[in-house]
Amino acid sequence: MATQPTPRVRVPAQVKPGEIFEIKTLISHEMESGQRKDSAGKIVPRKIINKFVAEFNGKTVFEAEWNPAISANPYQSFFYKAAESGEFTFTWKDDDGSNYVSKNKLTVAA
Amino acid sequence: MVWNSIETTRREALGLASILGFAALLAPRMSFADEQTVAAEIKKLYGDKKLESGKIKLDVPEIAENGLVVPVNVEVESPMTDADYVKAVHVFADGNPLPGIVSYKFTPACGKAAASTRMRLAQTQNIICIAEMSNGNLHMAKANVKVTIGGCGG
Numbered sequence: 033m034a035t036q037p038t039p040r041v042r043v044p045a046q047v048k049p050g051e052i053f054e055i056k057t058l059i060s061h062e063m064e065s066g067q068r069k070d071s072a073g074k075i076v077p078r079k080i081i082n083k084f085v086a087e088f089n090g091k092t093v094f095e096a097e098w099n100p101a102i103s104a105n106p107y108q109s110f111f112y113k114a115a116e117s118g119e120f121t122f123t124w125k126d127d128d129g130s131n132y133v134s135k136n137k138l139t140v141a142a
Numbered sequence: 143m144v145w146n147s148i149e150t151t152r153r154e155a156l157g158l159a160s161i162l163g164f165a166a167l168l169a170p171r172m173s174f175a176d177e178q179t180v181a182a183e184i185k186k187l188y189g190d191k192k193l194e195s196g197k198i199k200l201d202v203p204e205i206a207e208n209g210l211v212v213p214v215n216v217e218v219e220s221p222m223t224d225a226d227y228v229k230a231v232h233v234f235a236d237g238n239p240l241p242g243i244v245s246y247k248f249t250p251a252c253g254k255a256a257a258s259t260r261m262r263l264a265q266t267q268n269i270i271c272i273a274e275m276s277n278g279n280l281h282m283a284k285a286n287v288k289v290t291i292g293g294c295g296g
Contacts, residue, residue: 052253052254065239065262067239067240088251091251092249093249093251093252094246094247094248094249094252094257095246095247096244096245096246096247096257096259097244097245097246097247098244098259099240099242099243099244100239100240100262101235101238101240101242101243101244101261101262101263102243102244102259102260102261102262103210103211103212103259103260103261103262104210106259106260107258107259107260108257108258108259109257109258109259110246110248110252110256110257111252111253111254111255111256111257112251112252112253113222113251113252113253113254115251
């Protein structure tokens, strides 16, 4: 495939304890659905990111299982309630077995 | 006139033609999901458990000009504490080649059971959303999206 998928994540740099904030993620990926046909009439094989996992300090906090109906360059947003400072690990799992990872620090301060 | 020779009125003939034409349009190049397949998917997950209404705010556009990118935003009312939270949310569509769109797993650490993404819709159809609470209760919401240009071709 053309380019290596690049994840983009927006996490606020600093939040107050107990604050609920939104995390927005985007990754460049074709999300080939396996439903399309090429000009020769052959089905283009499916290749999507089938799972997105968000972990905080090693603990899973949110998961999304994507089906081929998710648009290309998939966007996913969700919420997180700040408790302590630490690091997020976001992982996108591709059909072909590759993982795309982004790590983002979070500082919790009053 | 030719039409008089066979015993069919012009109106009937046109009616028949349009039915045939419509059937030809429906005759799938690919097969689509329908309400039954979505119901079957839900049954696979949760059996015959009762689906309550309410609690879910399913936010989708009424009309989507481009079926390739349709925002879908789900929010489920819940305190999101360890004792009472939303475990999972599943989103289905009844007019796509495959019924599933996305499945979320939430934890109390989320603070709020809300998530949004973007989906492909092949045609005008219903979006069905199921939320599973930590006490096992199920909630359902449904919304119709009119799609002007389908996001499933090529």
